[in-house]
């Protein structure tokens with residue numbers, strides 16, 4: 001059984017097509033200027049035109065209304081991923097301003113971080129668990145690091161959750177098994193640097209291989 005997989009940080013037509021044709025459920029576009037994966041709203045709009053049946057996701061980090069207006073108005077995403085320290089109040093504002101589903105990313109290192117997931121229950125449409133960035137990292141996500149996945153055993157969420165952070169060829173089987181065995185809300189995977197040959201440079205063969213693994217589990 002295939003599980004939902006979001007391929008994030010897409011910035012070229014080739015990578016969008018590889019993710020789409022490989023069977024990705026979601027395509028993510030990064031709006032964060034410090035990221036090597038950053039795209040403008042206009043670039044994203046042109047890439048979204050190639051997205052087929054995939055859900056398109058605009059990833060922002062503590063963005064203000066003006067920036068979100070430009071992103072939403074130009075790219076017309078299906079889903080907004082909030083990857084900063086957006087409060088419950090900000091999440092509610094964003095949901096009502098755009099009328100779009102929201103996925104809140106949470107940075108996890110220890111068990112206490114998972115408790116915060118509970119706060120967003122019922123207020124967001126999806127949660128994404130990513131590893132806390134390493135000390136000194138410029139990016140809040142896309143750092144290719146994983147948290148201790150055994151922590152998710154402690155989770156009980158009614159809100160669907162994507163597992164994220166450092167998923168690549170070496171650990172994708174374990175990640176798929178976690179999702180397939182889960183009775184706690186984990187429904188799919190989200191990955192970015194694990195399908196790259198260099199920061200921001202997607203590798204089409206890696207995209208195809210990881211998506212194939214999500215179908216077969218092998």
Ligand SMILES: O=C(O)c1ccccc1N[C@@H]1O[C@H](COP(=O)(O)O)[C@@H](O)[C@H]1O
Nearest residue numbers: 008035141142144165166190191192193
């Ligand atoms: O990828 C980025 O550059 C990025 C920048 C700002 C916010 C979020 C970002 N990426 C998100 O982080 C996860 C995990 O990435 P990785 O697989 O560890 O490289 C990714 O899926 C994006 O949602």
